[in-house]
Amino acid sequence: MTETAPRPTLEAVAARAGVSRATVSRVVNGGDGVREPLVERVRKAVEELGYVPNQAARSLVTRRHDAVAVVVAEPETRVFADPFFALQLRGISKELTAHDNQLVLLLTEGRDDHARVGRYLAGGHVDGALVFSLHLDDPLPGLIQRAGVPTVFGGRPGWSGDRQGVVYVDSDNRGGARDAVRHLVGLGRSRIAHIAGALDQTSAVDRLDGYRDVMVDADPRLIVEGDFTPAGGERAMRELLARCPDLDAVFAANDLTASGALRVLRESGRRVPDDVAVVGFDDMLPVAEQTDPPLTTVRQDIEEMGRLMARLLLRGLDRHVGEQGIGAAPSSVVLPTTLVRRASA
Template sequence: MTTPHHNSLVEATPPTLDEVAAAAGVSRSTASRALNGGLRVSPAAQASVDAAAKLLGYLPNRAARSLVTRRTDSIALVIPEPDERVLSDPFIGATLRGISAALASTDQQLVLLLARPDEDGGRIAKYLRSGYVDGAVIVSHHRQDGLEEAVLGSRIPAVFVGRPFHDEDLLHYIDVDSVAGGRLATEYLLNLGRRRIAHIAGPQDMTAGNDRAQGWRDALREANLADDLIAQGNFTKSTAYQAMNDLLRQDPTIDAVFVASDLMAEGALTALREHGRSVPDDVAVIGFDDLGGAANTSPTLTTVRNPVVEMATSAVEQLLHLLSKNAAPRETPIPLVFFPQLVIRNSTPGN
């Protein structure tokens, strides 16, 4: 009686580098170089190795490849914010969408680095200096988190989403012109005839918070109006709710408010409603971002469009360029700055 030979569960052995080299008709070292960047490999040999690897289903060992190329094929997305903001802020969600779209066609792995509560950024800075990633995209950074210094000290290729505080001529960044955005919103309110225009600012240890407040202030001063109605939030609904209450206690005659983010504007709308103020008849409201939530508030929110997805995508594209073999190790930064647009909805009159 013949014993059945069961081989259906036996897994095929993965192809080796030697087998790829033999199939391509090149040496093992040539095959290795071709599979790890193509350094000193002729176009004909590269084509042969690529075809052999595809035919055999060869997948390079990432650890071995890293030893050859001195690359990890990983980039970091650095968000120096606590978990609760990362999970709730539409700005960060839109940033993740833009980065994912830009990396979809690459072999790069994304490493997410978050700050711990009350952390000064030292742990993240140390990680960036340690060679675990090839480059970084840095989002939502703060004045004292040490990340600008870490990038300059380690010389790791990095792109900031948002203008850095220091060394703008040495650091690569993508941003929206937040000063222009603050001015755009405030001038629109002035053109509506509003004269007691308050501002709920973002954190002043972030350039976005500073710049949007500066645009508001510039527009009021050019109109010879007081810029005393300002309160600070931290890009959350709860802090904006409190800020709006404080502003109304300071001056009940407020007839407009420019808020530094749409998420904070939602908190301001709640406070205005509780104080019996009609929006937009009593108080006109303008936010900043237009990342989806502005179309769902009551009333719908006039806002300054912040092209976050496009900025994040552009940041990854710039970083990949810096990592490419054709890019200089330390290119002179050329900032890419988007111009904001005002999106008119029902929180301002006449719409």
């Protein structure tokens, strides 16, 4: 016959540490005003007795802050202008809140501020980090690695070197791009242009690769680099029309780019889809439904990507703590995409 030991009480911890019940309570609840040696004694007693009354006490034992940093490698102005980030943050926020973890968004004005972000991450203020919108030459991954903070990336990181242990959530950008271009080919289009995203991001590179998979001998003048913004889409579309006035279709790297391209096509007197068919990427609402005409596009579930990033990180942190040795280490996830047909193609 085995006996189950009674669950240790707050009083038992106080007795063991030789302090008052109030002091234990204050330490356990993360409050101020308790001197370091006393904190240490209470912690020791908590650990020895295995006292786990609530979230706060758990944090003491596990050294968890129940806080996760989100780092977006873009200036704050873009984070607020592009609904992509709001959607991804919404998914992250819901998942973290469901696990009572605080979302700590670290905003930067520009790349010069990334060193400071690295310092904050290294400072022991969060349990892990979710990082997205990385650029190829970004110093952030290195800074984060040195900070020693468990991290999940949004989008496959593009830096070279050791990929061991790197966990990311991504969409099947290359496969989705192939579907988009095949759809245009199926409509009988042959002069299919591509407005790429910023090519220092892997999502842009993968979508360009998908375009090339189908358009094996594409006229290189049909490819112009944009920057994932409506203004970039306008610029690129003007350049394409100047270079190849006979183009009959455009695959844009995202919906915002497509919305800019549609404006320029309309200005130039071309009918969409009759003269030029257009396909976007994202299925970002309301953008994709409100363009004129509504946009055929490749759907990726951005909010779900955010949710998954948070879930993988929290799962990894639980393993890290090692309370349960079970369960495999989290590995990267690539989500499928689907073509959504509207009037533009």
